[in-house]
Amino acid sequence: NSSVSCHIVQVFSNSDEALINKKLPKELLLRIFSFLDVVTLCRCAQVSKAWNVLALDGSNWQKIDLFNFQTDIEGRVVENISKRCGGFLRQLSLRGCLSVADASMKTFAQNCRNIEHLNLNGCTKITDSTCISLSKFCSKLRQLDLTSCVSITNHALKALSEGCRMLENLNLSWCDQITSDGIEALSRGCTSLRALFLRGCTQLDDAALKHLQKHCPELMTINMQSCTMLYPSCSKSQMTALWFVCLAAATSQITHTHTESFIHIACVFLRILEAARCSHVTDAGFTVLARNCHDLEKMDLEECILVTDNTLVQLSIHCPRLQALSLSHCELITDDGIRHLSSSVCGQERLQVVELDNCPLITDITLEHLKSCQHLERIELYDCQQVTRAGIKRIRGLIFNFIGCCVILGVNCVLFC
Structure with missing residues (x-):
């Protein structure tokens, strides 16, 4: 030794x-x-x-993630990294680095002109000035995360549209100073956008959707959760690549008429729809959606309180690829709706998750219907007061396919079949 x-x-x-x-x-x-x-x-x-x-x-420093060191990262650290890495750096995450500000990001942009992915999530000192610097020097930027950079305004989007035209993925969540004018400028310059996250951008209205529809034909993902002024309106053309849409809590005033119109703006190839808390949408809106969007795989209808079994009938007929469905707090759903769903192609071949918590009309009969769902992995039945433990145990003993399925009855009550 x-x-x-x-x-x-x-x-x-x-x-x-x-x-x-x-x-x-x-x-x-x-x-x-x-x-x-x-x-x-x-x-x-x-x-x-x-x-x-x-x-x-520098060639060893093409991808850097400083999230684990966020409390120690100051502007001079970013500047030193940029000088050391120079043109080698492709990806940098400064998520949560609260001390990083515009001055150091200007130096960074000047030195790292080949940067493609930049994460500034939670860097609250960042302003439009950083986006102007990126626009001047970082033309290869493809992915930018500005989540919670609350000082960002339309001027930042205008700058990005002029200098970062290769941008594909942009997260502006909770940048609540942005308006539809900023989205218009962005969409005109960054026509290759594929994913846009606008959660909590409360000043956006349906004009923003129109601009994206007109100028960004490759857009696949859009998240407008909590955009409370949103009223999707009708248009003749479509976002032909769109497959993920989140309108959750966008506004309680979205009705079935707006939903029908949005289907024409959106895409018949839609795969994921999050419409939780759109409490004014009725079966009519979701019927149009089901009849036009046959590739739907996941659908969140939590607290869509006007939805009835008719929506489940349409989904069972027209959406054979449905894998996950949330009906939490949909108080009009009954065992009959689950019967249609479970006996359909999606129920027997695809369905993995069904959330029925706080659906007071659901009974043990629903569990009988779900016997035919061969791929079911999780059922949520919290506060379904007509579902009994005896019913669950009886079904568990009768059917083989419930083996491995998680049945959630409450916060502290989970049965693994």
């Missing part, structure tokens, strides 16, 4: 003469270092002068 320890000391005692540095070419060592994370690279940099040069080589 002592001889081995002595050998290790000798190998690393003189960095330039270390055996590993003699036996392996620098190119191979550099390749090895490229697989290391940030912390390990920093440790390697302290081993010797030779390793310091190799570990801190």
